[in-house]
Amino acid sequence: xxxWLVRLASVAVVLVGCFLLQQxxxxxxxxxxxxxxxxxxxxxxxxxxxxxxxxxTGQFSIGHAAFYMIGAYxxxxxxxxxxxxxPLDSTAWVVLMVVAGxxxxxxxxxxxxxxxxxxRGDYLAIVTLGFGEIIRIVVxxxxxxxxxxxIDCRVEPAPPSxxxxxxxxxxxxxxxxxxxxxxxxxxxxxxxxxxIASSAMGVQVTKVKVTAFVVGSMLAxxxxxxxxxxxxxxxxxxxxxxxxxxxxxxxxMGGTGSVTGSAIAGLLLYLLPEYLRLMKQPGTSKxxxxxxxxxxxxxxxxxxxxxxxxxxxxxxxxxxWQRWAGNLGALAATALLVYLGSLALHGVPFLRSRNYTxxxxxxxxxxxxxxxxxxxxPAGIMGHHEFSWDGIGKRLRRRTSGAKA
Amino acid sequence: xxxxxxxxxxLKEATIKFGGLIAxxxxxxxxxxxxxxxxxxxxxxxxxxxxxxxTGLYPPTSGSIEFxxxxxxxxxxxxxxxxxxxxxxxxxxxxxxxxxxxxxxVAAYLRHRTGLGSGLGLLPSAIRETKELRRQALELxxxxxxxxxxxxxxxxxxxxxQRRLEIARAMATQPELLLLDxxxxxxxxxxxxxxxxxxxxxxxxxxxxxLLIEHDMRFVMGLCERIVVLDHGEEIAQGPPxxxxxxxxxxxxxxxxxx
Ligand SMILES: Nc1ncnc2c1ncn2[C@@H]1O[C@H](COP(=O)(O)OP(=O)(O)OP(=O)(O)O)[C@@H](O)[C@H]1O
Ligand SMILES: [Mg+2]
Numbered sequence: 001x002x003x004w005l006v007r008l009a010s011v012a013v014v015l016v017g018c019f020l021l022q023q024x025x026x027x028x029x030x031x032x033x034x035x036x037x038x039x040x041x042x043x044x045x046x047x048x049x050x051x052x053x054x055x056x057t058g059q060f061s062i063g064h065a066a067f068y069m070i071g072a073y074x075x076x077x078x079x080x081x082x083x084x085x086x087p088l089d090s091t092a093w094v095v096l097m098v099v100a101g102x103x104x105x106x107x108x109x110x111x112x113x114x115x116x117x118x119x120r121g122d123y124l125a126i127v128t129l130g131f132g133e134i135i136r137i138v139v140x141x142x143x144x145x146x147x148x149x150x151i152d153c154r155v156e157p158a159p160p161s162x163x164x165x166x167x168x169x170x171x172x173x174x175x176x177x178x179x180x181x182x183x184x185x186x187x188x189x190x191x192x193x194x195x196i197a198s199s200a201m202g203v204q205v206t207k208v209k210v211t212a213f214v215v216g217s218m219l220a221x222x223x224x225x226x227x228x229x230x231x232x233x234x235x236x237x238x239x240x241x242x243x244x245x246x247x248x249x250x251x252x253m254g255g256t257g258s259v260t261g262s263a264i265a266g267l268l269l270y271l272l273p274e275y276l277r278l279m280k281q282p283g284t285s286k287x288x289x290x291x292x293x294x295x296x297x298x299x300x301x302x303x304x305x306x307x308x309x310x311x312x313x314x315x316x317x318x319x320x321w322q323r324w325a326g327n328l329g330a331l332a333a334t335a336l337l338v339y340l341g342s343l344a345l346h347g348v349p350f351l352r353s354r355n356y357t358x359x360x361x362x363x364x365x366x367x368x369x370x371x372x373x374x375x376x377x378p379a380g381i382m383g384h385h386e387f388s389w390d391g392i393g394k395r396l397r398r399r400t401s402g403a404k405a
Numbered sequence: 406x407x408x409x410x411x412x413x414x415x416l417k418e419a420t421i422k423f424g425g426l427i428a429x430x431x432x433x434x435x436x437x438x439x440x441x442x443x444x445x446x447x448x449x450x451x452x453x454x455x456x457x458x459x460t461g462l463y464p465p466t467s468g469s470i471e472f473x474x475x476x477x478x479x480x481x482x483x484x485x486x487x488x489x490x491x492x493x494x495x496x497x498x499x500x501x502x503x504x505x506x507x508x509x510x511v512a513a514y515l516r517h518r519t520g521l522g523s524g525l526g527l528l529p530s531a532i533r534e535t536k537e538l539r540r541q542a543l544e545l546x547x548x549x550x551x552x553x554x555x556x557x558x559x560x561x562x563x564x565x566x567q568r569r570l571e572i573a574r575a576m577a578t579q580p581e582l583l584l585l586d587x588x589x590x591x592x593x594x595x596x597x598x599x600x601x602x603x604x605x606x607x608x609x610x611x612x613x614x615x616l617l618i619e620h621d622m623r624f625v626m627g628l629c630e631r632i633v634v635l636d637h638g639e640e641i642a643q644g645p646p647x648x649x650x651x652x653x654x655x656x657x658x659x660x661x662x663x664x
Binding site: 003175178179181182183184185186187189192193194197198199200201202203205211257 | 482502503521526529538
């Protein structure tokens with residue numbers, strides 16, 4: 001009884017929270033910021049659902065955008081064809097589309113996953129990569145789906161997309177977290193760790209892999225179904241390989257297997273490039289511009305940094321602090337080198353004549369952040385760990401008891 | 406035990422070829438309920454391959470394998486585990502990133518009852534069952550003496566402990582027949598004595614039938630009641646330890662391997 005009360009209360013809190021987010025965003029944010037909030041939720045859903053496949057079950061899927069696209073195009077097609085002629089209001093329609101989009105994406109996941117997941121090894125990676133491209137090219141050439149021009153999927157009045165997307169993100173997190181909290185998650189983790197041992201312990205390896213893949217695909221499809229009407233007009237370019245790649249990066253960054261990590265990385269990696277892009281917008285603070293020599297020195301600096309961090313990690317053993325000092329030393333040395341290098345490069349006229357703004361360099365900065373993060377924390381932000389209040393409590397207690405000792 | 410009781414495990418001329426190599430050649434033996442059976446032979450004799458055949462990793466090229474009177478040759482590994490055969494691995498195959506107790510719970514999960522849906526919703530039934538599996542797992546860790554490291558990452562455990570964890574994990578599937586592949590490898594003499602007791606206890610207190618591979622002669626001779634000897638995939642002797650010890654073919658196989 002108490003269980004159901006708690007469960008009901010938490011669901012209510014989530015619903016109200018997402019509703020308030022929607023109200024607040026609609027009332028006080030610019031359309032651009034609204035889309036930021038919306039897509040942040042979308043990337044959390046995509047990253048966490050891909051984490052179910054890649055991180056928790058250990059199957060390397062690299063075409064997650066394909067299922068996102070299938071969900072979006074299912075919705076777009078159905079909306080363009082039927083929305084005007086049916087009686088549902090826009091919220092109910094989008095919810096219906098979420099069901100349709102996830103079912104179609106799930107079926108596609110089954111068709112792609114079943115043959116490739118039966119095999120050991122990296123077939124899934126190859127197949128999903130190819131599938132992502134094939135789907136995009138097929139859509140580009142199908143008139144009924146708008147071809148490369150795109151398709152109009154306006155739902156009037158505008159549905160509460162931010163609320164729906166964040167509900168989906170939270171649902172995705174809840175599904176993965178519950179799976180890991182109950183014994184039902186163990187076969188998934190076991191398959192990731194060792195397929196042969198898993199099957200010897202009675203785990204039906206193919207079934208587990210396909211389940212993870214189909215559920216992950218369905219969640220991506222659901223995200224696509226919410227995305228399409230928000231975007232109003234979608235084209236195949238919205239779902240190119242970059243999308244798959246960025247979601248995959250989020251999972252790896254977050255620490256494969258960690259739900260919390262994927263969610264945090266999803267937020268950060270989506271918002272960081274957007275933040276850097278903002279710097280170009282008129283009205284925001286004047287972009288910091290960096291001269292050509294600094295850029296050239298910076299590129300060399302990255303290589304040096306990578307090398308130095310490698311050396312530090314291989315050579316410096318000892319306490320955590322000593323290792324941190326080593327890492328900081330490497331960073332400081334690189335910074336100094338970049339500074340001196342850029343001074344020296346000022347002598348090169350071709351380089352001196354060029355200035356870059358932060359916004360122009362955003363992808364380069366983004367790449368640098370990724371590289372540095374991977375070097376410093378190869379297991380991702382969270383490693384295999386999960387965020388939990390208990391864990392924080394334990395850590396604090398340990399710290400205070402350590403101080404006493 | 407009467408002569409015509411169904412054997413727990415029966416290999417009938419089981420054979421497997423890898424390309425030109427005949428790894429196991431017409432091997433036949435019966436294990437009766439409650440046997441503590443040894444499988445020995447020089448390196449590369451085909452012992453592990455026998456386990457792989459019995460647990461469905463490979464289908465036999467010819468011959469058959471019966472478990473409790475049922476033909477299991479070529480059946481999927483997971484299904485064989487469900488029927489009641491479980492094994493440990495010579496080259497330890499733990500789920501390294503999982504804790505010791507989670508490793509055992511994976512295996513105990515085989516006998517679970519609630520559906521995936523209750524897990525995804527974290528319903529009371531799933532929570533209760535998770536607790537129950539955990540309790541079972543902790544009990545088994547106690548049997549092999551690993552209670553103190555239950556929450557530790559299994560990949561970080563000492564070698565001997567990893568081997569014992571493999572045994573606890575296999576036990577958790579509640580098998581009728583337990584296959585142990587070199588359980589004492591890499592253990593020190595004290596650990597080996599403990600292990601002998603554990604294996605005996607598994608047979609006596611838990612009513613299992615045990616088939617074990619081991620290179621340490623003292624270990625096998627002191628523990629097993631019957632022994633099969635393989636050499637180059639062929640069965641060269643079968644019988645109680647004393648007979649095996651004095652069998653000229655066995656002596657030759659071992660000396661031949663040693664020279
Ligand atoms: N999958 C396989 N493909 C090809 N050859 C194999 C395969 N598995 C085993 N073999 C070969 O079969 C023979 C028997 O191997 P097996 O592992 O069963 O020996 P073993 O008796 O367990 O030896 P050890 O005491 O060293 O563990 C070896 O020659 C091995 O190389
Ligand atoms: Mg072997």
